[in-house]
Amino acid sequence: MLNSLKRMMIRERARTHWREVEAWSRERGFHFRRARDDAGFVIDVKLGERDGRLEWGPSQRDYIVGAELRLRTELGLPNNLQLLVLSRPLMHELERETFERFTDTMQTHIDTSTPEEMRWLAMYEQFSFGAGRTPLAARIGAVGSSRSALSRWLEGPLAEQIEAAGKNVLAFPVPFVLMTLRGRVLLRVGLPVPRVDALTQALALFSVAVQRATQIKELPPDAASAWPSTPVSALTPPELGTPALGTPELAEKEPKRRR
Numbered sequence: 618m619l620n621s622l623k624r625m626m627i628r629e630r631a632r633t634h635w636r637e638v639e640a641w642s643r644e645r646g647f648h649f650r651r652a653r654d655d656a657g658f659v660i661d662v663k664l665g666e667r668d669g670r671l672e673w674g675p676s677q678r679d680y681i682v683g684a685e686l687r688l689r690t691e692l693g694l695p696n697n698l699q700l701l702v703l704s705r706p707l708m709h710e711l712e713r714e715t716f717e718r719f720t721d722t723m724q725t726h727i728d729t730s731t732p733e734e735m736r737w738l739a740m741y742e743q744f745s746f747g748a749g750r751t752p753l754a755a756r757i758g759a760v761g762s763s764r765s766a767l768s769r770w771l772e773g774p775l776a777e778q779i780e781a782a783g784k785n786v787l788a789f790p791v792p793f794v795l796m797t798l799r800g801r802v803l804l805r806v807g808l809p810v811p812r813v814d815a816l817t818q819a820l821a822l823f824s825v826a827v828q829r830a831t832q833i834k835e836l837p838p839d840a841a842s843a844w845p846s847t848p849v850s851a852l853t854p855p856e857l858g859t860p861a862l863g864t865p866e867l868a869e870k871e872p873k874r875r876r
Contacts, residue, residue: 637813638673665828685805694797699761704791791807804826
């Protein structure tokens, strides 16, 4: 009942924008179609010579409330190349939830039922941004199985796109996740209303992410060779309410806890 009501509210709020989105799709030679439950839509997009998919509808993750935008494409990257970039408020929320989940239940290992976003935050060290990237570091965090691959992916054009999107579709503190997973590149963004300007900017950012990912030809020597399981002893409680250097105040609004 609650899920049906949620889908209905999202559909009615956003439907006025669908005609604009459909026209936007046609102009670019994309294929627009409504989702089966009519609560969202799917657009088959082109990323240069590659095919991709853009979806908008009810969120598939608890940490995004309401509707979300999803973009994905298959790249054939190494399966164990695990790179994650996400908004800093979301990073703090997931770190807290991960710590609470495994200390409350007395689990000793992180299992595969836990979303990758949470597992990777516990498994890998955070990426250290350069001195000239303080504004960017204040808004996003990043982890990965290969620090060199993460640096090559994130620095330069992709960092610039993320900074530009921070004025619109990724405006602080909008939750977003950009990651490589099992050979694919995926982007997930909280987006209550599918505005054409937001879709345009998200697609531009995603296109650069895909282009940069294709330049990672082979796994660097420091890349992880498997999906490791991290003991709970390796998890330390996050410093809640303590923003990173230059971070807008994160403690003003307590993130919603989910179990």
